[in-house]
Structure formats: structure tokens, C-alpha cells
Amino acid sequence: MLIRYGYDITVTCAQDTPMLTMLAPRAERADDVRSPDVVVTSPQTATTTYSDMFGNICRRFIAPAGDLQIWGDGTLEDSGAHDPAFWEAQEIPVALLPDDCLIYLIGSRYCETDRLSQIAWDRFGHLTPGWGRVQAICDFVHQHITFGYQDARSTRTALEAYEERIGVCRDYAHLAIALCRCMNIPARYVNGHLGDIGVPILDPMDFSAWIEVYLSGQWTTFDPRNNIPRIGRIVVARGRDAADVPLIVSFGPHLLTSFRVWTYDVTE
Known part of the structure; x- marks a missing residue:
């Protein structure tokens, strides 16, 4: 297409x-x-x-x-094709991660891993490591935050999104990224074009934000905002969080x- x-x-x-x-x-x-x-x-x-x-x-x-x-x-x-799912994908121990993944494990401007670590381990520490745990994080974020353009704020951090429970796609992405990093899973911020291809048109066209997570030796797409496989993502930029990709x-x-x-x- x-x-x-x-x-x-x-x-x-x-x-x-x-x-x-x-x-x-x-x-x-x-x-x-x-x-x-x-x-x-x-x-x-x-x-x-x-x-x-x-x-x-x-x-x-x-x-x-x-x-x-x-x-x-x-x-x-x-x-x-829709976003692929690899349910067998595994988390990689930190000691075995490639060097260039390590930057996506530490806190960044909008992702306060130090302040969200205990919350993450309390909620997700008991889950089997791998794709399913990352999906559980995205499910939680999807349900925890209420979407609304009127609630956009350029300074909102992952912790603030968790506490306020409102936001836009970047807030969903920041919270999911921070929670993944707290679990020692490399995660990075992605923005780009995502049209309403194959889904009902609900929102005005806009740039979108989602995340990529490193599992089984490759970066894979997750989207805590939409939380369903989508068609036709066009990546514009990747970084630690939104501060890297304005x-x-x-x-x-x-x-x-x-x-x-x-x-x-x-x-x-």
C-alpha cells in the first residue's frame, strides 16, 4: 500500500x-x-x-x-501489515545487553526512574519477564491515563502523568518507558506519522508518540496510547524521551x- x-x-x-x-x-x-x-x-x-x-x-x-x-x-x-507481536520474546539480562542499549535504561528528562522504581516493582515485579510483562505495563498505562488534547502540557513528566492520570500520547509513552526501565528493560521514545488506517477515525490527524522496547535482541513496537496493533507507522525520530525529539x-x-x-x- x-x-x-x-x-x-x-x-x-x-x-x-x-x-x-x-x-x-x-x-x-x-x-x-x-x-x-x-x-x-x-x-x-x-x-x-x-x-x-x-x-x-x-x-x-x-x-x-x-x-x-x-x-x-x-x-x-x-x-x-499490523504491528507484529512476538509473545515468545524475552528480556535480556543487563550484563548481556549491547552497549548502545544502556542509555535507554537510565532516567531522563521526562522519565524519572528513581521515583517510579518501587511503584514498578510492586506492580510488575511478580510477572514473568518477557513480552507479556511489557504488554502488562502498556495495558496498565492505557487504562490508568485518560486521553484528552485539552490536558496536554509540555512539561508533564512520567511521574506526573501517573499521579494526574491524564494526558496525551507523549504522556502514555513516557510513563510506559519509565516503568519498563525500572524493570531493567531498555525502552525508547518514538514519534512520527500514524494515520487512521484500518481503524475508526476518532481524533484529528496529528503526530503521534509510541515506544520501542528491546527484547530478544531487537527493538519492537508497543503503543500504550492506542494499545492495539496498527497499520502504517512512519517513524520520524527516536530518543530517550520527548526532550530528544522535538x-x-x-x-x-x-x-x-x-x-x-x-x-x-x-x-x-
Whole structure:
């Protein structure tokens, strides 16, 4: 199947302001691209790209004073398969984990493992290690937090999401990540495009956040917000938590004037 994805964002700055964006699909999907990810700015603004320490594609530019529209659109091929489940997947002892997994075991800006550790062990320490325990964590988070766009707060941490029991997809992801790390299971934050392919349309199109967990020697997808297998995820960025993968980084004041995202399947 083919999936069309894109965004139309306008920011307003009082003066020329350096910015970064993370809006492009990761390089791993390059072979799936059928219509290149075209990026247009208005007024026309010079941009450059680079890969950050996590392998995310970052676009760098100076936003001119006034309004700047950033528009991107592309199409890629997808298998059309649902997220796979590997119920036999096992947790790997910390001593045997690859070096590059260890960073996803420790606390980070939004995932306070030190303050959630006892809660995690009390709730999940008795469960059989492996896929089933991670799914139990996601089931708990899915049921514990009530979703609502009106409840979004950029500073909410995993512990605050646990205590307040409200949030948006990033809060579900942060709490699930923190609880997994408390159980010595590497977990990382993912954001990207996830359209309503194969499911009822419930929410306006938006960028989504989910998680990846390291089991049986590979990273696998879990989604505590939706908590059902989905079709057509397009990963934009991965990191320790949302602090590593902001859609827009502004090195000076700016106002987000408009924000529109689209992701849907198209006829080949």
C-alpha cells in the first residue's frame, strides 16, 4: 500500500531566529519512498540537514522575522501489515545487553526512574519477564491515563502523568518507558506519522508518540496510547524521551500560528 504523509506549519517570530525541525521520516525508510519528501518554505528560506546522535534527520535554518510557513509532503510504500507481536520474546539480562542499549535504561528528562522504581516493582515485579510483562505495563498505562488534547502540557513528566492520570500520547509513552526501565528493560521514545488506517477515525490527524522496547535482541513496537496493533507507522525520530525529539526547536521566541498534519493511504 502507499501512504501519503505531510505537514503544514506556520511559525511567527519577532526577529530572525535560528531553528531546527525534526519532521522527515528516518533514513531507514529511504528505499520505501515513492514520492520524495518535498519541503517548501514561504518566504523561501535556505535550509540544511544533518543527522543527530540518534540518527534522526534534522533540518536547520534561520526563520525570518514575521511568518514562516513550512510545508512538506511525500509518499512511501508500506507493507500494510499490523504491528507484529512476538509473545515468545524475552528480556535480556543487563550484563548481556549491547552497549548502545544502556542509555535507554537510565532516567531522563521526562522519565524519572528513581521515583517510579518501587511503584514498578510492586506492580510488575511478580510477572514473568518477557513480552507479556511489557504488554502488562502498556495495558496498565492505557487504562490508568485518560486521553484528552485539552490536558496536554509540555512539561508533564512520567511521574506526573501517573499521579494526574491524564494526558496525551507523549504522556502514555513516557510513563510506559519509565516503568519498563525500572524493570531493567531498555525502552525508547518514538514519534512520527500514524494515520487512521484500518481503524475508526476518532481524533484529528496529528503526530503521534509510541515506544520501542528491546527484547530478544531487537527493538519492537508497543503503543500504550492506542494499545492495539496498527497499520502504517512512519517513524520520524527516536530518543530517550520527548526532550530528544522535538518537532521544532527555536533558539529564540516564536509563536506557533498554525499546525496541520496528514497521513492516509492512497490508491497506487
